[in-house]
Amino acid sequence: MTLFHFGNCVALVYVPYYLTYKYSGLSEYGAFWKCFQASGIYIFIQVIKMLILATFVPTTDNVVEGVDVFGDLIKLSIDLIDYVGKYLVLSSIPGKGHAKILTAGVGWAGAEVILTRFLDLWVGARGAEFDWKYIQNSLDSNICLVHHVATVTLVWLWSRHDLNQSAFPIVVMLLSACAYKQFLFDFLYNYLNFTRWNLLLVNAAFTSIVGVITLNIYSNMAKVIGLF
Amino acid sequence: MFVLEEDISEIFKNTFTYYFVLISIILFVAPLSSVEGAHEFQAYRMHQFDFNSVAYGCRSASVNLEVHSLLTWSTARHCIITWLLEMSIDQYKLLSNKAGCVLLILPQQMHALSEEEKTMVLMLEKYMMSLDTLTPTYFAHWSPELDKIATDVNHGLTTTNTKESAVQALINAVAGNRYQLVINANKPTPTPDLHIASVYGTLAGKSTRGDIDRLPTIVIVAHYDTMGIAPELAMGADNNGSGLVALFELVRLFSTLFGQPRSHAPYNLVFLVSGGGKYNYLATKKFLDEEMEEIGRNVDFVLCLEGLASSPDAVNFFVSKPPKPGTPVDKFYQIFSKVASAKQQQHHSSSSPSPSPLNITVKHKKINLQDAWLAWEHEHFSMRKYRAFTLSALENHKDIRRNTILDTKDSLDIPTLTRNIEILAESLASYVYNIQDSSIFQSSLKVEKDSILSHIAYLSHTRRSVQLSPSNSKRNPLVDNFSWMLSKYLKQTGSSNSGGNSVNSGTGSVSSSSSGGVPIVKTFSFPQDRREPDLVTYTGSGFTSPAHVYTVKPIVFDLVLLAGIALYLYVVYLVIVAGVPKFL
Known part of the structure; x- marks a missing residue:
């Protein structure tokens, strides 16, 4: 506008x-350069994902209407590589506990938000046409921050051998729920005619629930291994 | 592993930053893309020209203004979008020179208007045409999106004043949708080196002693250009598409007749397709000045054709001087009436649904030299003492149907046109062969409806307004096409050799396809006088430009949004400050 x-x-x-x-x-740890490294890995992983998508996944241009469940499933499964990337970030960044996880999460989400949102805003929000979608996207990227920090934590928890056996299934479940949440939103959008505002609310609620559960497991874990 | 990571980040640090900086620069420099517009459509600008140093039409083209309705606009910073049928002359009077822009949406079906609506539009058009205004006035075809925008603007805003509560009004004032109309167009500038082109072709008669020049000559004239409030929309199917169709049909029929030695009449026929017809028949005047001598001194009469399908029940002979009995014009009139009544009886006997009775009258109108606008094309000929008249189905020369954008192919009365052309062709044949029997054109040789339809289809899809003629060019593709259509038939009659040669005269360019020295089809075009041009047309972005309507919010909305975002960010800040350090 x-x-x-x-x-x-x-x-x-x-x-x-x-x-x-x-x-x-994070600023006290001087973690800026580490965040930057995390961003670098993010970009590297995105390139690999694009290569795989372009090489192995058939184009779905010819799907006339409706939801292409299979295609979406493949695409979202390829997004699982993000978890590998996050593991890579966690394993390559030195540091302890909280700072490590936050650095990885913020770096990852920061790279995403700069690379995917900024151009869109610059071209769209500056244009003459007003559309609520730019505000919605902006709010959505706030949710992304929580989402990425939560998933990085989950990946970290998953990689720990001393994780409580009872918590392990929950971690795996949350990880897969995060990976395939887009399914839920597509379903709500296409079949229940949710507006974009409602979807945003659902996304926020979903992500907060995941966040809270993750936080619980993490704090228990932290107590056990004596991070406090 | 870690070394690899470092390498990668090194790469990104170096090359990627360069790319990023480069992309940012490109994006900063690049103009804003207008593709994001809510609605894009083609807008047709109102005409603009100077005629005899008097300015007509709208003087500006560029628009970037907030859209308002007829009721809510107040300043020159507002643009009005409304339907053509909602606009009245009084309202336009108020708007012109005061509002920032007027965009009129054309009716969904132009030909399906009621008589009342038609008259209203015609009156408005006539009024607008006489104006000289600074307000850019545009027309646009009806589309569901544009209709919705106009409805929003016209009804959404008017109801707020009466029904809604104060809170709703406040919300509407802060967050309500506004529209912004953007039309990027260059400032109109006079067309450099405007040429008006015309074409004429000769069908030589049968001469026994080899002096073709002495044979009586009949000149048949129809102007090809159109006029309407928006040049791009002035298709002129009836005016003067019908005249042109009649002319081409006569060319086809008589070239066949004259091609046979037995039916070669001792008359020369000259067919003139003239330009600038809507601007005092500029090309006709030039034709008289420079070309008329070539066609011979023995001109029997000049027949101008215009608006042959305007009304189903009348055909009028417009003359500048009442024809005396026995003169060629009177003789032709008598034959025409006779053929017409015979045609009517034929219709009665064949018991087909009989059309309303056809009235053929001679209408006398004196030439008024004081008037800035010449009434009829034949008046140029009458002033030079040629016997001339205009054959037309129009009521009189002030008929508002002569120049209108409503004159489209769909509103053309093709049966009437066909009938009138049939009567005309028969009468002309009776006249040149001097026979009473009016059944010359039958079976294989007759007025073909298909031929008429194909001509109409071509003419009513071709923009023919003089204001759209190419600048800096002596050639006009439209006239070249007319020339080709004429030469297709007129070539056959002359002697075998025919070829194009080009003659440059002092005032303009002349190209002709000649046969045996006498040109058969000749194109002539002439420029406007540099010091005192009769006609100045304007170009810039032409008369059509892409228009965009954007949905925008008022500035207050941004401030309110800023306050909201600040509040939200403060809450986020509190949460982070209060929550996160607990774990660290």
């Missing part, structure tokens, strides 16, 4: 990231 609107959207997208970086203590 205007440059002002663009400014609004940018603030909505990036200020929470800055706040997380600043006030969660």
Whole structure:
């Protein structure tokens, strides 16, 4: 719409990231370079994903209407590579406990938000046409931050051998739920005619629940191994 | 593993930053893409020209304004979108020169208007045509999206004042949808080197002593250009598509007749397709000045054709001087009436649904030299003492149906046109062969409806307004096409050799396909006088431009949004500060 609107959207997208970086203590660790490394791995993983998508997945342009369940399943399964990437980040960044997980999560989400959102905002939100979708996307990228931090934590938990046996299935379940949540949203959008605002709410609720459960398991774990 | 990671990040650090900077620069420099627009459509600008140093039409083209309705606009910063049928002359009077822009949506089906609506549109069009305004005025074809925008603007905003509560009104004022109309067009500038082109062809008569020049000559004239409030929309199916169709049909029939030695009449026929007809028949005047001598001194009469399908029950002979009995014009009139009544009886006897009775009258109108606009094409000939008249189904020269965008193919009365052409062809044949029997055109040689339809189809899809003629070019593709259509038939009659040669005269260019020295089809075009041009047309972005309507929000909305975002971010800040350090 205007440059002002663009400014609004940018603030909505990036200020929470800055706040997380600043006030969660990452800045005290001097973790900026580590975040940057995490971003580098993010880009590397995205390139690999694109290569796999382009090489092995058939194009679905000819699907006339309705939801292409199989195609979506493959695409979302390829997104599982993200978990490998996150594991890579966790294993290659030195550091202890909380700082390590937060660095990986913020770096990963930060790279995503810069690479996928900024162009969209610059081209769209600055244009003459007003659309709520830029505000919605901005809010969505806030949810992404929580999502990525939560999944990085889950991946970290999954990689621990000293994880409580009873918690292991929950971790795996949450991981797969996070990977395939897009299914749920597509279903709601296509068959129950959810508006984009409602989807955003559902996404927020879903991600907060995952976040809270993850936080619980993590804090138990942290007590056990004496991170406090 | 870690070394690999470092390598990768090194790569990204170096090359990727360069790419990123490059892309950012490109994006900053590149103009905003307008593809994101809510609705894109083609807008047709109102005409613009200077005629005899008087300006007509709208003087500006570029628009970037907020859309309002007829009721809510107040300043020159507002643009009005409404339907053509909702606009009245009084309202347009208020708008012109005060509002920022007017966009009128054409009726969904132009030919399906009621008589009342038609008259209203015609009156409005006539009024608008006489204006000189600074307000860019555009027309657009009906589309569901545009209709919705106009409905939103016209009804959404008017009801807020009366029904809704104060809170709703406030919400609407802050967050309500607004529309912005953007039309990027260059400033109109005078067309450099405007040429008006015309074409004429000769069908030589049978001469026993070899002096073709002395044979009586009949000149048949129809102007090809059109006029309407928007040049791009002025298709002119009846005016003067019908005249052109009649002319081409006569060319076809008489070239066949004259091609046979037995039916070669001792008359020369000259067919003139003239340009600038809507601007005092500029090309006709030029034709008289420069070409008329070539066609011979013995001109029997000049027959101008215009609007032959305007009304089903009348055909009028418009003359500048009442024809005396015994003169060729009177003789032709008598034959025409006779053929027409015979045709009517034929219709009665064949018991087909009989059309309303055809009235053929001679209408006398004196030439008024004081008037800025010449009434009829034949007046140019009458002023030079040629016997001339215009054959037309129009009521009079002030008929508002002469120049309108409603004159499309769909609204053309083809049966009437066919009948009138039949009567015309028969009468002309009776006249040149001097026989009473009016059944010359039968079976294999007759007025073909298919031929008429194909001509109409071509003419009513071709933009023929002089305002759209190419600048800096002596050639006009439209006239080249007419030339080709004429030469297709007229070639056969002359002697065998025919070829194109081009003659450059002092004032303009002339190209002709000649046969045996006498050109058969000749194109002539002439430029406007540099100091005192009769006609100045304008180009820039032409008369059609892509238009965009964007959905926008008021500025207050951005401020409110900023406040909301600030509040949200503060909450996020509190959560992070309060929550996260617990774990660290």
